[in-house]
Amino acid sequence: MASTDLTFPSREAHRAWLASQAVLPKGFRAGSTSFEFMPAEVSKPAAMNLTLLALDRPTPDFAAVFTRNAFPGAPVVIGRRRLDEPTLGAVVVNTKTSNVRAPDGVAMAERLCAGVGAALGMAPTQVLPSSTGVIGWRLPIEAMLAAVPAAASSMGKASLLDAAQSIMTTDLYPKVRRAAVGQGSIVGIAKGAGMIEPNLATMLVYLLTDLAMPRATLRRLLPAAVDPSFNCISIDTDTSTSDTVVLLSSGAVPCPDEEAFAQALSTVCHDLAEDVVRNGEGVHHVVRVAVTRAPAERLARALGKAVINSPLVKTAMCGNDPNVGRILMAIGKYAGMHAPQLNLQDTRVSLGGRTIFENGSFRLDPAVEAELVAHLEHAALYASAAPANGVFRPRIDFPPHERCVELAIDLAVGTAGATVLGADLTHEYISENADYRT
Amino acid sequence: MASTDLTFPSREAHRAWLASQAVLPKGFRAGSTSFEFMPAEVSKPAAMNLTLLALDRPTPDFAAVFTRNAFPGAPVVIGRRRLDEPTLGAVVVNTKTSNVRAPDGVAMAERLCAGVGAALGMAPTQVLPSSTGVIGWRLPIEAMLAAVPAAASSMGKASLLDAAQSIMTTDLYPKVRRAAVGQGSIVGIAKGAGMIEPNLATMLVYLLTDLAMPRATLRRLLPAAVDPSFNCISIDTDTSTSDTVVLLSSGAVPCPDEEAFAQALSTVCHDLAEDVVRNGEGVHHVVRVAVTRAPAERLARALGKAVINSPLVKTAMCGNDPNVGRILMAIGKYAGMHAPQLNLQDTRVSLGGRTIFENGSFRLDPAVEAELVAHLEHAALYASAAPANGVFRPRIDFPPHERCVELAIDLAVGTAGATVLGADLTHEYISENADYRT
Numbered sequence: 019m020a021s022t023d024l025t026f027p028s029r030e031a032h033r034a035w036l037a038s039q040a041v042l043p044k045g046f047r048a049g050s051t052s053f054e055f056m057p058a059e060v061s062k063p064a065a066m067n068l069t070l071l072a073l074d075r076p077t078p079d080f081a082a083v084f085t086r087n088a089f090p091g092a093p094v095v096i097g098r099r100r101l102d103e104p105t106l107g108a109v110v111v112n113t114k115t116s117n118v119r120a121p122d123g124v125a126m127a128e129r130l131c132a133g134v135g136a137a138l139g140m141a142p143t144q145v146l147p148s149s150t151g152v153i154g155w156r157l158p159i160e161a162m163l164a165a166v167p168a169a170a171s172s173m174g175k176a177s178l179l180d181a182a183q184s185i186m187t188t189d190l191y192p193k194v195r196r197a198a199v200g201q202g203s204i205v206g207i208a209k210g211a212g213m214i215e216p217n218l219a220t221m222l223v224y225l226l227t228d229l230a231m232p233r234a235t236l237r238r239l240l241p242a243a244v245d246p247s248f249n250c251i252s253i254d255t256d257t258s259t260s261d262t263v264v265l266l267s268s269g270a271v272p273c274p275d276e277e278a279f280a281q282a283l284s285t286v287c288h289d290l291a292e293d294v295v296r297n298g299e300g301v302h303h304v305v306r307v308a309v310t311r312a313p314a315e316r317l318a319r320a321l322g323k324a325v326i327n328s329p330l331v332k333t334a335m336c337g338n339d340p341n342v343g344r345i346l347m348a349i350g351k352y353a354g355m356h357a358p359q360l361n362l363q364d365t366r367v368s369l370g371g372r373t374i375f376e377n378g379s380f381r382l383d384p385a386v387e388a389e390l391v392a393h394l395e396h397a398a399l400y401a402s403a404a405p406a407n408g409v410f411r412p413r414i415d416f417p418p419h420e421r422c423v424e425l426a427i428d429l430a431v432g433t434a435g436a437t438v439l440g441a442d443l444t445h446e447y448i449s450e451n452a453d454y455r456t
Numbered sequence: 457m458a459s460t461d462l463t464f465p466s467r468e469a470h471r472a473w474l475a476s477q478a479v480l481p482k483g484f485r486a487g488s489t490s491f492e493f494m495p496a497e498v499s500k501p502a503a504m505n506l507t508l509l510a511l512d513r514p515t516p517d518f519a520a521v522f523t524r525n526a527f528p529g530a531p532v533v534i535g536r537r538r539l540d541e542p543t544l545g546a547v548v549v550n551t552k553t554s555n556v557r558a559p560d561g562v563a564m565a566e567r568l569c570a571g572v573g574a575a576l577g578m579a580p581t582q583v584l585p586s587s588t589g590v591i592g593w594r595l596p597i598e599a600m601l602a603a604v605p606a607a608a609s610s611m612g613k614a615s616l617l618d619a620a621q622s623i624m625t626t627d628l629y630p631k632v633r634r635a636a637v638g639q640g641s642i643v644g645i646a647k648g649a650g651m652i653e654p655n656l657a658t659m660l661v662y663l664l665t666d667l668a669m670p671r672a673t674l675r676r677l678l679p680a681a682v683d684p685s686f687n688c689i690s691i692d693t694d695t696s697t698s699d700t701v702v703l704l705s706s707g708a709v710p711c712p713d714e715e716a717f718a719q720a721l722s723t724v725c726h727d728l729a730e731d732v733v734r735n736g737e738g739v740h741h742v743v744r745v746a747v748t749r750a751p752a753e754r755l756a757r758a759l760g761k762a763v764i765n766s767p768l769v770k771t772a773m774c775g776n777d778p779n780v781g782r783i784l785m786a787i788g789k790y791a792g793m794h795a796p797q798l799n800l801q802d803t804r805v806s807l808g809g810r811t812i813f814e815n816g817s818f819r820l821d822p823a824v825e826a827e828l829v830a831h832l833e834h835a836a837l838y839a840s841a842a843p844a845n846g847v848f849r850p851r852i853d854f855p856p857h858e859r860c861v862e863l864a865i866d867l868a869v870g871t872a873g874a875t876v877l878g879a880d881l882t883h884e885y886i887s888e889n890a891d892y893r894t
Contacts, residue, residue: 059820088800089788119784121817153781154818213768213785254767256782257789329692329767329881330651333889343591344694346557347651350527351695362526379559380592382497404846408883443767445846445886451771452882 021285025419032191032416039196040179043203043228045268047072049173050184053165055158057115066151068162069111069184070134070169071224073268076107076144081236083244085216085261091116092123093147096131097262100146107144109224109264110134111185111209112162115155118259126157133163137170148222150187150209150260178226182207185222188450190415193293197282202229202271204282208290212299212451214253215327216261223248223263223290225283229273239280240265247287250319250438253298254447255327263287295439296399296417300410300447303335303397306422310435317357318429318436324352325425326440335423335442338398340390342367342374342382349427364430369393371424397423402445409453410445459723463857470629470854477634478617481641481666483706485510487611488622491603493596495553504589506600507549507622508572508607509662511706514545514582519674521682523699529554530561531585534569535700538584545582547662547702548572549623549647550600553593556697564595571601575608586660586700588625588647616664620645623660626888628853631731635720640667640709642720646728650737650889652691653765661686661701661728663721667711677718678703685725688757688876691736692885693765701725733877734837734855738848738884741773741835744860748873755795756867756874762790763863764878773861773880776836778828780805780812780820787865802868807831809862835861840883847891848883 026032042048050069057064082101084094100106110130117123131145138145149157172180182192186209193208210221231239244263265283273279296304307325312318325331328348334341345367353360367375370393374381400413422439464470480486488507495502520539522532538544548568555561569583576583587595610618620630624647631646648659669677682701703721711717734742745763750756763769766786772779783805791798805813808831812819838851860877 059822060825061822086792086796087785087788088791088796088798089784116781118781119813119817123817152779153785154813154820155781213782215789256766256768256785257792259781259785259788328694329885330694330889333886336886337890339890341590343554343556343593343697344651346527347525347591347694347697350525350697353526354524354695358524358526360526375557375592379557379561382592384497384499387498402846404844406842408840408842408848410846442890443886444890445883447767448771448774448881448883448886451768452775452777452880 021289023420026416029416036192036194037177037179039194040177040182041196041205042175042178043205043226043268044270045074045228046226047173047175048178048181049169050180051165051168051172053161055161057155059155064114066112066114067184068165068169069181070108070173071181072108072138072173073266076105076140077267077269078105079231079233079236079267079269080106080265081240082262082264083241085258087257087259089119089259091118091149091260092127093117093149094260094262095124096127097146100143103143105144106146106266107140108134108138109146109148111148111222113185113187114151115149115157116151116153116260117149117157118153120154120156126159129159130157130162133166137166146264148262150222153259178205178207185209188212188299190297190412193290193297195286195289195293197285199229199273199278199282202227202273204229204286206286206290208294210294211297212254213256213258214251214294214298215255215257216248216251221258221261225265225286228268228270229279230269230271231267231273231279235276236265236267239283243283243287247291250436251291251295252323252327252440253295292439295441298441299450300412300444301441302399302444303394303442304422305335305425305440305442306437307425307427308437309427309429311432312429312434313432315434315436318434319438320356321349321352322436322438324348326438329443332443335394336444338391338394340369340387340394342369345425346375361431366428366430368426394423397421410449412446459727461858464854467854474630474632475615475617477632478615478620479634479643480613480616481643481664481706482708483512483666484664485611485613486616486619487607488618489603489606489610491599493599495593497593502552504550504552505622506603506607507619508546508611509619510546510576510611511704514543514578515705515707516543517669517671517674517705517707518544518703519678520700520702521679523696525695525697527557527697529556529587529698530565531555531587532698532700533562534565535584538581541581543582544584544704545578546572546576547584547586549586549660551623551625552589553587553595554589554591554698555587555595556591558592558594564597567597568595568600571604575604584702588660588698591697616643616645623647626650626737628735628850631728631735633724633727633731635723637667637711637713637716637720640665640711642667642724644724644728646732648732649735650692651694651696652689652732652736653693653695659696659699663703663724666706666708667717668707668709669705669711669717673714674703674705677721681721681725685729688874689729689733690761690765690878691733730877733879736879737888738850738882739879740837740882741880742860743773743863743878743880744875745863745865746875747865747867749870750867750872751870753872753874756872757876758794759787759790760874760876762786764876767881770881773832774882776829776832778807778825778832780807783863784813799869804866804868806864832861835859848887850884
């Protein structure tokens with residue numbers, strides 16, 4: 019899925035590579051700040067990052083897709099309205115509270131847009147808000163408005179790396195991907211590590227390009243790029259109320275080749291989607307499932323998702339345990355419920371290139387077992403160490419490699435297919451989400 | 457959901473209560489044995505329990521429902537055939553290997569039935585096999601046949617408790633429930649602690665009754681009792697390949713009152729279903745979700761399942777963390793995907809009787825937070841202790857109480873409803889399924 023096959027021997031090597039990706043396209047600025055505040059909902063202080071992405075001149079050429087969760091956050095409600103505006107000039111992103119169904123949430127977010135617009139010389143409707151954090155908490159609007167000038171004065175035209183860092187919450191490292199087309203580029207940043215099974219979009223993704231491309235084209239190309247990338251990943255099956263992907267073009271560089279642009283956009287989306295999974299909460303293994311010769315793409319994708327979302331498949335992967343019966347269980351669970359007419363007679367399943375199931379039966383023995391264990395161990399990002407206090411924390415904050423556990427499911431009944439990306443389920447995920455308040 | 461509200465101050469108190477439930481109905485015998493064998497698939501020995509349940513005389517009056525997983529185990533394939541037999545006389549249950557899609561699985565299971573039939577003086581087709589354990593592993597048929605005489609000679613007419621213990625795998629304690637009707641009774645035992653989101657049936661459940669009830673009635677009443685009980689629970693969303701519920705009547709006690717029988721059957725099924733969840737792998741909290749005023753029962757059940765199956769809701773429960781925004785996320789995830797036309801304007805959500813969301817907004821403050829924490833702590837079965845080696849093991853092997861986390865979702869749009877039972881997601885679940893080979 020990823021366009022690259024990188025390895026990073028150290029945190030420093032990864033950061034250097036990120037810096038090389040994070041070159042801001044022409045016509046953009048980025049900045050950020052952070053501060054403490056007291057939430058209205060609990061009785062202890064919290065910290066918030068505020069990030070600004072701005073165009074030198076508001077642009078008519080932008081596109082966005084949002085979550086399909088039926089309780090969207092206030093920023094998503096406003097973001098959908100912004101799609102009808104003639105131009106967009108800036109994005110403001112905050113962490114810690116997602117402003118979902120908090121009292122007066124939409125009004126508070128509009129006040130923030132007005133404050134940002136005033137600082138940047140833009141109308142409130144030229145500012146798109148994004149929020150991520152605790153669902154149900156209010157925006158600390160006065161503290162945020164007070165922090166806007168600091169964020170605005172920090173803005174620079176060189177790098178997106180600070181912004182990519184500033185939008186992070188439980189992410190372990192920034193996610194930045196770049197693709198060049200002629201003299202221009204598309205550079206994207208993503209935030210997202212939990213509550214990730216996007217539908218029409220994922221957590222927070224900002225794609226900036228200086229390549230000139232009209233609004234109508236952007237709005238056609240963005241969903242096409244998002245569908246096989248962000249919509250084909252799942253970390254924990256949970257679809258956020260805040261999922262947002264925004265694409266902004268400054269138009270500073272002419273781009274006559276729409277096909278090359280679409281290809282670059284697709285590459286950045288696929289790479290960022292894989293980054294989001296690889297950096298998912300507690301992830302030790304990225305699991306890629308390729309479903310082939312299916313009767314329909316939709317079924318192939320759903321069946322692949324059923325496999326990567328099975329807690330028992332996920333925990334087996336975590337343990338480097340080729341308990342491959344659980345994979346068949348997950349296929350059968352999906353097919354039994356949702357595709358009872360599907361003929362599974364000729365289904366063939368392989369793990370790490372080794373056939374484990376064909377002609378209706380498993381093919382297992384101690385030699386195969388050893389080979390499968392080796393494949394799982396090779397794909398591991400790191401191993402847990404038992405912590406003295408029982409709270410598991412990730413042992414790395416960079417991706418040492420881009421290898422995946424490779425599962426292939428050949429249904430042998432059609433010509434459609436899909437590839438989905440998931441992850442294992444680990445003690446670090448439990449610690450992240452149960453052992454202390456997010 | 458459970459018909460009782462029991463508390464058990466100690467393991468001994470729980471075992472004494474189990475013994476009081478496990479009185480065998482008239483006309484039945486039960487026995488078991490265990491032994492070691494060498495699996496063909498891995499290179500270390502394993503242990504197996506073999507359990508026999510038998511009628512004094514084969515009966516025409518029996519019913520069974522099985523998994524809807526599209527890769528059913530060989531015993532399920534055979535069990536479906538047995539439904540057409542004139543009589544059934546015995547059930548043989550083994551642990552450790554589930555005999556799912558292993559080479560020659562059906563033939564091996566039939567050989568086992570023949571061995572059991574020979575020992576009990578019955579035809580092979582009068583024996584129903586059940587298997588639970590690793591998917592893909594073969595039955596160690598020679599070792600099993602050698603063990604049948606020991607199991608047969610251990611059979612007694614007094615108690616089902618040894619059998620309830622013998623069918624356990626990762627279960628922490630036996631599950632036995634009894635309901636009396638006049639001079640007769642229905643006594644059920646269940647095994648199941650993981651891979652539990654049954655569909656049409658759950659893991660392994662055996663319901664024995666001496667109450668006379670014709671086959672046709674049993675086959676009508678069993679699915680009706682299973683649907684709102686076993687089909688409304690989920691521990692980990694995974695539907696086993698072996699789910700089986702069998703109901704056998706010896707007919708020793710006349711039962712003119714079908715209504716009372718149906719009620720008793722429903723009670724035993726509901727109580728066992730709750731037992732299965734309470735004893736689920738790593739479960740600290742049982743979570744009950746009551747969805748009311750829904751447009752349809754099917755939607756109510758699916759929406760409730762979406763809430764109890766959300767990993768982020770489950771981990772919040774585990775941590776006694778009233779991160780209630782995740783509950784709204786889960787409702788919105790389901791509605792956005794599967795019921796986009798559902799009007800959520802008047803949805804009201806409460807936790808432990810406290811309203812947390814109504815009129816489109818959350819109702820949260822530090823006092824509410826403290827009340828919700830107290831409710832979650834009151835419903836906890838036990839708390840984790842950090843283990844020195846990083847492998848979390850349950851700290852109890854009995855259920856200290858029958859309290860649940862009580863979630864209510866009032867959709868205010870219709871008259872249908874459903875109640876579902878789920879559980880939290882804990883370090884003990886991860887350790888059970890990742891830290892050592894099951």
